Amino acid sequence: MGAYEDLLEATIDHLSVQRARGQRHVTVSPDKIDALFTALPEPNGQYDADETPLGQLCQRAIACKKCPNLISTRTQVVFGVGNPQADLMFVGEAPGQDEDRQGEPFVGAAGKLLTKIIETMGLSRDDVYIANILKCRPDTPGRNTGNRAPTTEEMATCVPWLHEQIDLVQPKVLVALGKTAVGGLLEKEVAITRFRGQWQTYRSIPLMPTFHPAYLLHKQSLAEKRKVWEDMLTVMEKIKLPISEKQRGFFL
Numbered sequence: 001m002g003a004y005e006d007l008l009e010a011t012i013d014h015l016s017v018q019r020a021r022g023q024r025h026v027t028v029s030p031d032k033i034d035a036l037f038t039a040l041p042e043p044n045g046q047y048d049a050d051e052t053p054l055g056q057l058c059q060r061a062i063a064c065k066k067c068p069n070l071i072s073t074r075t076q077v078v079f080g081v082g083n084p085q086a087d088l089m090f091v092g093e094a095p096g097q098d099e100d101r102q103g104e105p106f107v108g109a110a111g112k113l114l115t116k117i118i119e120t121m122g123l124s125r126d127d128v129y130i131a132n133i134l135k136c137r138p139d140t141p142g143r144n145t146g147n148r149a150p151t152t153e154e155m156a157t158c159v160p161w162l163h164e165q166i167d168l169v170q171p172k173v174l175v176a177l178g179k180t181a182v183g184g185l186l187e188k189e190v191a192i193t194r195f196r197g198q199w200q201t202y203r204s205i206p207l208m209p210t211f212h213p214a215y216l217l218h219k220q221s222l223a224e225k226r227k228v229w230e231d232m233l234t235v236m237e238k239i240k241l242p243i244s245e246k247q248r249g250f251f252l
């Protein structure tokens with residue numbers, strides 16, 4: 001662990017003790033928040049001194065201060081990960097606790113399932129690009145655990161980073177995971193059960209809406225897994241990936 005992570009762990013431990021003693025609020029001055037910014041590590045170390053357009057975009061996103069409520073609770077900006085020239089890009093909702101800690105999208109339980117889906121397609125996380133609508137973990141005022149969906153305002157504030165990311169990666173196909181991702185990209189309210197499996201278009205790029213892996217974890221239904229897998233088979237056909245008979249038959 002680096003010095004930053006050591007300091008973070010110590011701070012979290014200290015705050016946990018204060019919370020156990022009944023303290024509910026901590027006052028932090030704007031100067032301290034600014035100082036913390038300069039000490040932040042690069043997300044996952046992957047954009048250290050990266051002068052590529054995506055690296056530069058990441059640096060700008062890291063410096064964004066548009067959502068003070070999110071900045072005060074999140075650990076770091078979770079920009080995105082994967083192949084900057086990927087044919088296939090997955091878009092999720094927002095970082096959860098694991099992603100916030102590790103600086104990489106989809107590394108928690110839902111992320112592990114997404115990784116399994118990607119690998120079952122015959123790809124690896126390094127072949128695709130993965131990002132979220134929100135780059136910062138949504139705060140949960142009054143609660144210390146759990147997640148909440150991004151607000152419409154937070155989405156509108158943050159989604160321009162994703163637009164720029166997509167412009168730079170130029171994927172052949174986008175997969176939007178869940179209602180928030182589909183709605184955020186298409187800029188409208190969607191019923192995911194109605195949109196799932198139906199090709200949409202995002203700025204001339206084919207977009208496949210599917211269920212979020214967290215939904216599959218919660219639902220634990222073979223039939224719902226098959227729906228997502230059929231969406232992935234459709235995507236594989238679109239980007240001309242080979243499909244074996246074994247792959248066609250999963251979750252039947």
Ligand code: URA
Nearest residue numbers: 092093094095105106
């Ligand atoms: N869920 C998301 O939508 N994104 C992540 O990065 C992790 C969980």
